[in-house]
Each structure stands twice: as structure tokens, then as C-alpha cells.
Amino acid sequence: MREIVAKLNKVFDNRIRLAVMSALSVNDSLDFNSMKELLDVTDGNLASHIAALEDEGYLKVTKKFVGKKPQTTYALTVPGRRAFTEHIDVLEQLIKKSQ
């Protein structure tokens, strides 16, 4: 049991980060504002968690201009998707073991 727990990805030990990864796993990409509305969190809170995921290399960030407004969109990188899938696998294993 303990060795399985150790396999849980520490980066995902937070509801907002987990929610960001979940949303991006089923969308090609999402912009900052859509994500903010979807998760119902403040700018600063979302930005700091996105930065953490970006530092891990899990998110690909694209900045572009829509008219005169800058828009930042996010997508999962290949390692990001792999890490997220593995994390879900570990959660499932833990649930199965304890039943």
C-alpha cells in the first residue's frame, strides 16, 4: 500500500491543479478566462497553479493577440498527459486495494 501511495504525483496534490489537468485532458486547448470561469477561482490563484504545472513541463503555453487583447491559451504536453494518466491509474489502484 505504502509503495503505491509513494507513486502518487505530488504536483497533483491540489484540487485546482487536478481540475486544470482534467479540463485540459478533454479539450485541445483552453484560454485563461474560460479556465477561470470553469474552475470558479481568482486570477492570482489560478495563475500560480498554472505556473507550477508549467514549471513541471506539463503545460504548453501559447500567447497570441485577439484584436488588441492578449490571450493566453494552455494545452497539455505529452509528458503532462502521461503524468496525469499515471496519477489516475495510481488513484484507481489505491481504491481497488482498499476495498
Added chain:
Amino acid sequence: MSELDQHLQNINDIRTMMERSSKMLSLSGLSGVSAGVVAIAGVLFAQWVHTRVPPEDVVMYIILDALVVLVLGVGMAAVFSLRMARKKGLPVWTPTSRFLIVDLAIPLGAGGLFCIALLQHGNVPLIPGTMLVFYGLALINGSKYALKEIRYLGITELMLGCIAIFLPGEGLNIWALGFGMMHILYGSLMYFRYER
């Protein structure tokens, strides 16, 4: 909370967020019911027109009737969905709802043009079935961004449309069945399944 509860909660959060970010969940069943009621009212008006209006004016009255049904049906559907979004605290104008609208609009736009062409060439009896066929295709096309019932509704409308184009005399009745009864049926089903 035990560790197991914690993991179950996490899995549940992941599933909810995946669904919430990829499907337009604020599409209310009541939208379907109201659209269905409007459609049936429209058919009743069309039948009344046939008996009361001079024959040369009938087509114009029916076109006006159809436009009113379209505006009222879509308008009421929008009102009920906005209301549901507000009640459940769901965002309305998301990338998902934009994709849904575009995916619905493509077959509907083509279908609309096709019906105008049928009207121009004097093939009026084929129009109800054609509307059902294109509407069904539009729903199937958009259903990946909506709850699974929308896909089944689309298949039902498509099948009714395919029947109607071979029974042109029954066009209006089948149209009432498709746009009226089926909207009410699927709308109530979705209402009792997800909104109660």
C-alpha cells in the same frame, strides 16, 4: 475523511471537471419541452390557415408561421438553458457552447438553403421531411458537446425525416411528431433525469 474517501473524492472531481469542460450541461430539458409545444402550436395554426385563408396566400402564411415558430422555439430554449445555468452556477459562454452552436449551425444552414431551393422549385411537400433530416444530422453532429440524449434525439429526427420524404402527404403530421412530440418526450426525459 479517510484516505480512501480522499482518493474517491479526487477521482470524482476529475470526472466532474472533464464532463463540465467538454459538454454543455446547461442545455435544459425544459428547452426541449417548450420548443415542442411551440412546434405543435405552429402546426395547428398551419392547419387552421389551410381552411381559412385564400389558397394563393397559404404559402406566405405558412412561411410566416414557420419563422415565428423558429424564433419562439429557439428563444424559449435559450431562456430555459440560461435559467438552468444560473441555478446550477455553470458558465454559459464557454468554448464548448461555442463549438456546439457552430456544429449545429453547419448542417442547419445547409438544410435551410436546401428547403428554400425546394420551395423555389415547387417541391413544398418534401420540405417537412427535409427539415427533419437536416435537423437530425445537426443534432448528431453537435451531440459530442452535449448529453447523450441529444444524439438519440438526432437519430430519431433523422429517421422520421427519412420516412417523411417518402410519404409527402404525411409531411406535416410527421413534422409535428418530430419537432413537437419528440422534443417534449426527450425534454421531459432529460428534465426528470438531470434536473430534479
